[in-house]
Amino acid sequence: MKRFLSIFIVLGLVFSLVTQVSAASATFKDVPASHPFYKEITFLLDRGVISAKDKYGVNDKVTREEVAVMVSKAVGLNGTQTSTKFKDVPKSNRSSGYINSAVNAGIINGYSDGTFRPKLIVNRGQMAIFLANAFDLKVDSSSNFKDVKPSMASYSAIKKIVQAKITTGYSDNTFRPNDTLTRGQISAFLARAMDSGKVDSEKVYSTKEVVELNDPKVVLIETDTGQGSGVVIANGLIITNHHVIDEATRATVTFNNGAKFEVAGVVESDSKKDIAILKTTKTFTESGVSIRPSSKGLSKGEKVIAIGNPKGLQNTVSEGIISSFRNPEGVSLIQINADIDHGSSDGGLFDVSGKLIGITSSGYDKAYANLNFAVASEEFVPMVNKYINKDFKNINASFAKPNIPEQPTKPTEPTEPNQYPVLGKVALGMTKEQVKNLAGGYFSNETTNTLYFSNANVLGYLADTSYEFQGNKLVAINVFHYVVENQYDLDILEAFFVVMYNEISDVYGRADILDTDWYDDNDGYSLSAYWMNPTHNTLLVVKIMESFDTYGGIRISIS
Incomplete structure (x- = not known):
């Protein structure tokens, strides 16, 4: 366990520090560096709102479907294809997830006849409404355009995006809310909304x-x-x-x-x-x-x-x-x-x-x-x-039923490993796919024979976990609890060991081998407990290394 945990700390840290690679080293053929919206379109490409391809279609008209996808990506909504309440947006529509998410988030609405009309062209007034909703703009500008009346649905939204400096309107004091939008124009508006970070000119607090x-x-x-x-x-x-x-x-x-x-x-x-x-x-x-x-x-x-x-x-x-x-x-x-x-x-x-x-x-x-x-x-x-x-x-709410193995404290009859959960819902003998679906915490890395997770809640403490496989069968689980990482206070280390021992012994009974006094194991000092079961073994250990590193955790492995 000592060797694994030392390696795992390094792997977990390296993974967490991997930097994101910029998406936008290339540009579109129809968006040269001299294009007035070049910076905004590159900004969206960098952030994954749009995808790289040969041509952007910068002068193409923009549909409701396209706006729903772009705005949803800009604010991080789920785009997984799904069923919607609109009869013209089936689950098979590649944009169904983004449309559904945008509607649920209150960014865009459907029509009273149960349609969404995804191919309908968007105008500037509608665009203002979508952006004001998506970026939660609240403050109206004092500016008034001669072609924007209070009776218009887009009236307040237009004043909000002006206040947020997403647009200024035209020099003749018009906004032209009924003009249709091109992909270049909507890209410029969306990039400004994302990049400003000032959305509604909020006060800066201490x-x-x-x-x-x-x-x-x-x-x-x-x-x-x-x-x-x-x-x-x-x-x-x-x-x-x-x-x-x-x-x-x-x-x-x-x-x-x-x-x-x-x-x-x-x-x-x-x-x-x-x-x-x-x-x-x-x-x-x-x-x-x-x-x-x-x-x-x-x-x-x-x-x-x-x-x-x-x-x-x-x-x-x-x-x-x-x-x-x-x-x-x-x-x-x-x-x-x-x-x-x-x-x-x-x-x-x-x-x-x-x-x-x-x-x-x-x-x-x-x-x-x-x-x-x-x-x-x-x-x-x-x-x-x-x-x-x-x-x-x-609003419905409930707690999941506790996952407690229905068997004696210490099983007397050997059972198949995949019939015996040993860590939450995960059981020895499971396949990689099963463990991926059932393990708690963040999935962080994968090798040929190991899955790594972080931020798992194991017996009340956050932990890094790894799952070892042989022939696509789970044969061992390693848990490294954060609470004792580089913690040198003996009282805390010993208290952690006692808590973990009591938790495990509630299920397995007294340990077969128990060392509750610090002992020298040649490369540090340890406390440990070991349980031998017909189906698997369990090791609990807390160690202070001679290099002044510490760790504490659990290893569960097939006997």
Whole structure:
């Protein structure tokens, strides 16, 4: 285990630091560097909103379908093909996922006859509505165009995109809302909306003011498997990380003022994105946070403020800067250097306008230069939008049934490995595909015989995990708990060992071999416990290396 864990730490760190490759080293034949929209189109190409091809069609008219796809990509909505409520947008339509997501997010609407009319050409007034909705623009400009009347549906949206400096209109004081748009024009408007990061000319707050705005909206979550943080998104609804509630069967939330509420259950969760929405049994008076729809427009070096509950120390504040943006396995993460500790993950990450831009999810020990991460808002805004306007009584929530093996504490009869779950829903003997679908945490890497995951909740603590295979059969699982990484306090190490031993012995009984005094094993000092079962072996170990590294974890392997 010692050798594996040392290697795994390095692999996990290297993966997390892989930088994104720019998409836009090439340009389109019909968009030379001299083109007035060259910079904007290249900007969209860099960010994956549009794809590289021979020609862009810069002067082609733009349809509702194309706008739905581009805007959805710009704000990070899900584009997986799906069934929609529109009779002219079947699941087979390649844009069905983006259209469905844009409609659910309130960016664009269908028509009263049950159609979406995907091939209908978009005009400038409609474009203003889509952008104002997508980027949550709130402030109207004082400018008035002589061809834009208050009776128009696009009136307020046009004033908002002008205030956000997405467009200025024409020199003759017209906006020409009924003029149709080209792909070049919509690209320019969309790129400006994404790049400004100023959307509604919001006030820039001090750290103290951001905390005053949001401190009452960050809660302590305590479950029967551990604790974490959460952020209020609506009356009775709280967003947190999936790993906080994974395998929990009950929970409470406590506000900063001491008010405590029972949790009715999980409304929806996504283990890959590591996000979940909880519902309390009763409503409360606190309103939801203001959420930035996307991290698009944020930049490296911008100040951010994190509020969470490290070690149960409620509503602790830290500040830092955005270090970078990562996208492991298609999940948008904001890398920050603000201090994040165990228990303060799952809290809120806010920008200087006081808006929620991410849910803090993971990090490395300070020995790794404050490498911390938050799930970017574009990953959870679509889920949030599904519920924030629903009636509280009509929102379903429940806890998953605990995954407890139905067998004696120590099995006396050997069983097939794939009949015996040993870590959550994962069982020895499973195939790679089965493990990929059932393992908790972020999928981070894969080799011929090993799968690697990070940020898994294992027995109440965050951990890195790896799954070893022989002949496509799972033969061993390795768990490395973050809580003891480079932790030299003997009391903490010993307490961790006791907690883990009690958890495992509740299932397997007393260990066959148990060393509770620190012993010298030639390359460091260890505590260990070993269980031998008919189907598999389990090793629990905490080690202080002679190189002054420490680790603690569990290895489960086929006997």
